[in-house]
Amino acid sequence: MLRSLLLGGLLIMETQKMISSRKAIREYSGQITDYQLHEILTAANASPVAMGQYDNYRLTVIQDPATLAKMSGVYDAPTVIVVSTNNAGAPEEVSAGAIVHNMELAAEDQGLGANYNMGGLSSIPADVIPSGFTPVFGLTVGQTTEKFAPREVPMDRIKTNFVK
Numbered sequence: 001m002l003r004s005l006l007l008g009g010l011l012i013m014e015t016q017k018m019i020s021s022r023k024a025i026r027e028y029s030g031q032i033t034d035y036q037l038h039e040i041l042t043a044a045n046a047s048p049v050a051m052g053q054y055d056n057y058r059l060t061v062i063q064d065p066a067t068l069a070k071m072s073g074v075y076d077a078p079t080v081i082v083v084s085t086n087n088a089g090a091p092e093e094v095s096a097g098a099i100v101h102n103m104e105l106a107a108e109d110q111g112l113g114a115n116y117n118m119g120g121l122s123s124i125p126a127d128v129i130p131s132g133f134t135p136v137f138g139l140t141v142g143q144t145t146e147k148f149a150p151r152e153v154p155m156d157r158i159k160t161n162f163v164k
């Protein structure tokens with residue numbers, strides 16, 4: 001019992017530390033490994049989506065240099081992971097946000113640099129996206145020389161009102 005409480009406390013500490021250490025990284029120093037990619041995709045598949053309708057989404061992992069060269073607004077990232085939906089609406093866009101956020105945390109938890117991306121969506125060559133699906137959100141990711149440490153997060157960064 002004591003052991004599981006202790007482990008629980010440590011897990012919460014690690015999760016909070018990770019969340020306050022994450023940051024947008026826009027410079028990449030190399031390609032990620034297949035194992036790192038696997039960890040990121042595992043996090044994507046663990047994401048919540050509206051109504052549990054996972055088949056409304058597709059992930060496209062772009063690492064082909066010729067395809068990446070056709071894209072803009074992706075900071076020369078060696079890997080871009082795109083979330084597409086066949087049913088674009090608010091629930092699907094919010095769900096895509098949850099998927100990308102899970103992937104971003106999984107990337108930076110491994111010491112990789114990552115960032116959310118909407119700016120590059122319109123430049124994705126249409127033939128790499130599954131037929132009937134539209135890109136809604138993306139993640140740029142690669143190796144980084146940046147270090148991650150908890151950042152001071154101002155508590156009024158997002159204004160909050162309390163009803164209690």
Ligand SMILES: Cc1cc2nc3c(=O)[nH]c(=O)nc-3n(C[C@H](O)[C@H](O)[C@H](O)COP(=O)(O)O)c2cc1C
Nearest residue numbers: 022023024025026073097115116117118119120137
């Ligand atoms: C929905 C969404 C779209 C974003 N699109 C881009 C983008 O296209 N390009 C970019 O450089 N950053 C993009 N960002 C990253 C934000 O600019 C960044 O998260 C914000 O400035 C806060 O910085 P931080 O992530 O280091 O805390 C996006 C973030 C979100 C949540």
